[in-house]
Amino acid sequence: MAMVCLSDFEAYAKKYLPKIAWDYFAAGADDCTTRDENILAYKRIRFRPRMLRDVSVMDIRTKILGSEISFPVGIAPTGFHQLAWPDGEKSTARAARAMDTCYVVSTYSTSTLEDISAAAPGGLRWFQIYIHSNRAASQQLIQRAEALGFQALVLTADLPYTGKRRDDVRNGFRLPPHMKVKNLEGAFEVCKMSPLDPSVTWNDIYWLRSLTHLPIIIKGILTREDAELAVRHGVQGIVVSNHGGRQLDEGPATIDALVEVVEAVRGRIEVYMDGGVRKGSDVLKALALGAKCVFIGRPALWGLAYKGEEGLQDVLRILQDEFRLSMALAGCASVSEIGQHLVQFSKL
Amino acid sequence: MAMVCLSDFEAYAKKYLPKIAWDYFAAGADDCTTRDENILAYKRIRFRPRMLRDVSVMDIRTKILGSEISFPVGIAPTGFHQLAWPDGEKSTARAARAMDTCYVVSTYSTSTLEDISAAAPGGLRWFQIYIHSNRAASQQLIQRAEALGFQALVLTADLPYTGKRRDDVRNGFRLPPHMKVKNLEGAFEVCKMSPLDPSVTWNDIYWLRSLTHLPIIIKGILTREDAELAVRHGVQGIVVSNHGGRQLDEGPATIDALVEVVEAVRGRIEVYMDGGVRKGSDVLKALALGAKCVFIGRPALWGLAYKGEEGLQDVLRILQDEFRLSMALAGCASVSEIGQHLVQFSKL
Amino acid sequence: MAMVCLSDFEAYAKKYLPKIAWDYFAAGADDCTTRDENILAYKRIRFRPRMLRDVSVMDIRTKILGSEISFPVGIAPTGFHQLAWPDGEKSTARAARAMDTCYVVSTYSTSTLEDISAAAPGGLRWFQIYIHSNRAASQQLIQRAEALGFQALVLTADLPYTGKRRDDVRNGFRLPPHMKVKNLEGAFEVCKMSPLDPSVTWNDIYWLRSLTHLPIIIKGILTREDAELAVRHGVQGIVVSNHGGRQLDEGPATIDALVEVVEAVRGRIEVYMDGGVRKGSDVLKALALGAKCVFIGRPALWGLAYKGEEGLQDVLRILQDEFRLSMALAGCASVSEIGQHLVQFSKL
């Protein structure tokens, strides 16, 4: 079977992963409306392609927080990569480095930060964190990440409690006994009562800031009001995200929310997004609407499920080729030529 | 089979209820457009969730007409509960009391008001009435309810004649011989020519008022004009309702009509709604758009059909958990923080 | 099988009519978009029902061109009723008279005007005409109709040529040998090269006027421009129609065009409509948007196919009951209370 586009990897993963793992990765909250809307919303955006522009030399590199990456697609933080591939996050780290892009490592990894770092020395990595009720544990994690050379912290803001994913409830989802949430071992037990602190507020950004020299990025922002608060609290970046539709169902698709957030931020900090990216042209749309970079969640897991590090590289390479081609066909030779003039919202 | 969300109860009821009973409960008028729109309309409303707000302590209690309930979901008046469960309305009353919420008892109950009251003493109950051609019968019913401690009257305004529910016509629906419309026994025969009075007008509100000290709530209002009339005629509350889509087909979905009614009422009286509530997030949307409380009709019957009192409690508990979680994920720690800023109408 | 609503008759006709006849009646032009839109467009109109109005005495009678009918639904002109029932148009005439409404007899009838008149003396009938290349034939037909007591002429304006109905082409549709277009016998041969005159213009209205004292109604108007021309040329009425979607495909649904035509006419003459009426509430919507009366085409043929005169009466009686019920549930006790305030166009 030829792997031509990302849905080929999705079909493969659905066929070969254990049902409980597939369901966990695929899950959306409640009716999965937002999960599916993340994808559908791209369809309502139409390109306005320009012709007869010199696109013989294409430059698709970009910078995020000052670090150059090979193209504006990174790996979003998702948990439990060993469910997809035995080597788990270590394979992810190697693929990301090979493709010269950024990997946002999840707190809920099935490998330690140390093992992930050792697997792909020199790779560009950010660390995704929650603020735990046990603040000392959070502090310790952050300092481990900083010491290991992670280059930014990504605070997930949309999970004071875990969303209701019906299939996980039906399946009684839990990690198989031989997998562990390695980074939290000792500190606390996961997958029972959530140890995350639902009392976290914007003031805790100051507490985070006091712990680390790393840039702080806030993930899960969907409104102009929160975007403004993020800027005012001094974070370095925003990831427009709805957690892949796994938290509050029936919030906005991220590509729709992106417009509102970008408008509010007015260029003061970098804005990224995740959710529903399945084609190179989705990346182009997100950049046209003001994202500096997008991150892929489920497609990365499908790549891992297909062939580990190599499969994930395939996924990234397809996206890269598609992104480059879309840019050229839309008349842009470099990322700096991408702008809002390239798109319009369909009246449908 | 795990009962995870309300559609699980629906599937159960559809499978195990006698077809004629299922059809009766499920019926909508004509093409069932409004029945189905009640549900679809929620999908066109998107949340604008706010992040990083302290939601560690959640307060989902509210008050309706001064009585506190455990969360803003009550039991709408529906007829013939014995079709769903042998103990009928008595089970409903016990479940509502156990869950600390309001049960609006239907005139078309298969238990007497006295038996219902005795089944769950101290529960918060309202009584749903029609105005019958035989006004003395109406008066007697109202006075029985008041004497039994019912705390409000809910006048159904949208049934001068019964809507055309095709399946009921095809099935020749009628109550099985061992069930009776207990509250009307003696007074008149039901299920033949409707004994309801189609000449009722707003002036009859004054007549009602003269009969009772109870607050009067009017159910079935769908326009700003009628909302204004309701306020002017001195009622204490409005239930925005289209009778579950069983009366005039192709009127508005109730969540859409709610906006118009709330705007017209301008806070002068309480506004409630029923129709299409299937998830905790539907409740949150209704409250964001100005409803003080919502009522569930068919889902309560599915709960009864599943396991009587216990099944209905399951339904209410699921709604309660989902509502609390939605609130938290949208950034609200108490009902008083819910407002219109939380939602927007999708352009689709 | 219980005949509860008009789609029951449709299902019956589809099952029992010869395929070639069913296909002919069901046919729409090209992709049948307009045929289907005629029905779908009603779904985009929502009622704004009013409550607590005295609807104990319902008056659904109305007048068209001064003649009273039992309710605002007449029989549209459709051809070849013998394809549906052996007695053809004679049964139609009897059913219309029995139900006290207007029957617009088609030029393409399989009975003569004389036989139709004799079948139901005293019935209210209009005569639908084309202007033929052979004008003397047209004149003769008109004068026969006037002499027989027909009370208006309905000039079909949308058939300079016959629309392309793919199934009729595939089936090689033609009348069975034992059926004849009776009114044209002798005058000319039908179903070969159309004898209709495609050079007809508005000036021919004056020629028509010179031939007859009957009121002239023009059928097939879909735009404000043509509505204005109709008024200026002195016709007495307009039927907003797209010929059941059998002529130009992808024109407007008639209920949508009605709004534009009514606005242009400003009450100077009566406006009727046909197309897609399947329920009593469709009639109510058309009246709310300004139609004086609607006409049914295919549903009348389904009624004939079911049981001839009796079946058509069933169809009319169902529509009548549904219309009366819709009016009552919308808060109108008489046709004069119906107005635009009753409806709104859905944003969908």
Next chain:
Amino acid sequence: MAMVCLSDFEAYAKKYLPKIAWDYFAAGADDCTTRDENILAYKRIRFRPRMLRDVSVMDIRTKILGSEISFPVGIAPTGFHQLAWPDGEKSTARAARAMDTCYVVSTYSTSTLEDISAAAPGGLRWFQIYIHSNRAASQQLIQRAEALGFQALVLTADLPYTGKRRDDVRNGFRLPPHMKVKNLEGAFEVCKMSPLDPSVTWNDIYWLRSLTHLPIIIKGILTREDAELAVRHGVQGIVVSNHGGRQLDEGPATIDALVEVVEAVRGRIEVYMDGGVRKGSDVLKALALGAKCVFIGRPALWGLAYKGEEGLQDVLRILQDEFRLSMALAGCASVSEIGQHLVQFSKL
């Protein structure tokens, strides 16, 4: 099987062509959204037909760049006609001449320009070109075409690189060994690394102009900005096209882009369009929105696949008949009466 409308030819071709050829002709880029939108977008345009206009004498002829054609539908440039019919482009040329319309010959023909010209001497033909990296080859082709009596050059602007057509990748599409891209033989090898020059810009229009006296038409324009540039660079015509949805997916449907382009051009040069034309009424819509003529791509190939020259004539004749009928039913007797007043965009 009767061939009644263009989808009959599509069904035939899908059934009888080798899968790899069918897939190649049917292919769209990525998700095929734009390919399908080209067709769907017509459905959102509604006619506003006018009645009682003299349509007894219909004139459907028009002129493009001064040459008269029998009706405003030409043959769009598509490659590899031998995949559809053994005689390939020679049959196409004969059919176009027989139907008295214009055939835009593709650079990627499987016959030489000389053979095509010899097959149908005197036919109106334009030549579609790319600008190749090997400019001498381009120059030579253009001069051959001019010498052979081609009457215009059509520069394809939307293919700096080939779009990603998934099925072609899966099928490993390539021409069968016995077919050749005849016009390029010797000059360079096709179907490997594209020899097209992705560095082409608007300035190359001046270079083209210097090579030939033929009018230059630019194909692939979708925005007002590029339309304005086309006018300023002195081309004689624009073909609004998205390459049948085979290049950048999720750009606009051509009928939608046409409106924008026509508005920008303000009559200074002729505007044509291709994409999604499947019925005579589609042609009427395109003309109402300002196109001077439309071109058909896939339907021409289906006609060839059906019966070569004869099949393509069938396709053109059906379109011609449908176009004439649509015009008449909309109230237009000649192409000059077609205007924007005939259409409106549906709110849906």
